[in-house]
Amino acid sequence: MPRNTPGSTRVATEPIFTPYQLGTLTLPNRIVMSPMTRARTTSEGRVPLPIEAVYYAQRASAGLILTGGIYVSRQAVGSINVPGLYTAEQVEGWKAVTSAVHTMGGRIFAQLGHSGSVSHPDLLDGAMPTGPSPINPLQKMFTPIGMKDTITPRALTNTEIKEIVKDYGTAAKNAKEAGFDGVELHGANTYLIPQFLNLALNRRTDEYGGSPENRARFLFEVLEEIATVWDKNRIGVKLSPTLHGVGAFVASEESLPTYHHIAERLNAFTPAYLHLLRAINDVSNSPLAVLQANALQHYRSIFIGTIIGNGGFDQAQANATLKEDDADLISFARLFISNPDLVERFSDGSPLSPSDPQTYYRGGQEGFTDYPRRVASGLS
C-alpha cells in the first residue's frame, strides 16, 4: 500500500490541514512556523547568508513562515549573528530568502524586533543599552566574547522613543522591498515592547508609563507607523501575556489589565492576526493564574480577529485547539527545527525527529539545514 494513503485520510479530516484565508493571503494549511532566532548570520553587516535562504525554503510547506526576530536598527541589536533590515545590503540578502521561499510555493513574514535594554555595550560599539527605565532586565547576552550579564540601561528620552518608532517604519518598508508577504511585530518575550508593557521594567511617569494605556502606547505607535507602509491585514503581532519569572520580567496585578487593554484595542486596529504564547510554564501561583489552563480561550473572548496559538503544541493538541475554536492557526517552533517537512510528516504520520538544543544558536549548517526530510512517499 502506498505510504501516503493514511496521509490522505488525515488531510481530509484534521483541522490543521484545512486552508485559511488570512486577509488577502490564502494559507494552504493552518501550520505556522514560529519565529526562531538561529544566529547563523556570521556576515559582516548582519546580512542574511545564502544558507538562511536554504533553511527557510526547506520549510516552505508551512501555511506561513515567520522569520526569527530581525533587528530594525543598529541600536536594536542584542545578539551576535542575528540579521537586520536597516541597510541596503540586508534588503538584498533578504530578497534571496523571500525569493527562495516563494519559488518553493511558500509565504513568509518578517518578524521585526528591537532588543532595548536586553543588549550589552559589547554589542553596541560601547554604547549603553536603552530601555523604558534604568532597570537591569537580568538576562544573559551572546556577545562577541561570550555570554555576559545585562547591565542597567539608560532610560530612553521621549524624542528617542519617537525615533525608534520611525526605525520600525523604515524596517517595515525595507521588508516590503525585500519581498516579504507581511511583517510580524515582535512584542513577545524580553524585547523592547514587553519592556514597555511590564511594570517591573517600565517605571516611567510620562505618557509611556503608569496606566495600561500608557504602557501600551509605544506598541500602538509602532503599529500605526508600520501601517503607513503595509495594509493592516499584512501586519501580525506576537505577544506573550503569559511571560513570568524570566529575569526581571515578572508579572504583576497590572499584567492582565494591560494585555486586556491591548487585545481590545487591537480589535480597532484589525491586524492580520494576534500570535499568542500560551502558558508553557507554571503561572498558577502568579497574577496570571487565570491564563494557566487556556490562555488562548481567554483572549479569544476579547480579540475578535485571527489568533495564532503557540507554545508546546503537538499535532493532536493543535487539532483539538482548532476544533474547540480557541485559535485559527497553530505555530510550531522547535518541531520545525528538526523537521523541515513537518507538514508532510503530520500528514502521513511519519515519526518526528528530535532537535538538538546544542545547535539552536551555533553557527553553520549543523543543526540548521542538515535535518533530513522524511523517507516516506518519495516527496523528499
Ligand SMILES: Cc1cc2nc3c(=O)[nH]c(=O)nc-3n(C[C@H](O)[C@H](O)[C@H](O)COP(=O)(O)O)c2cc1C
Ligand atoms: C531557538 C529558538 C529561537 C527563538 N527565537 C524567537 C524569536 O526570534 N522570536 C520570537 O518571537 N520567538 C522566538 N522563540 C520562541 C518560539 O517562537 C516559540 O514561541 C517557543 O519556542 C514555543 O513554541 P514551541 O513550543 O513550538 O517551540 C524562539 C524559540 C527557540 C527554540
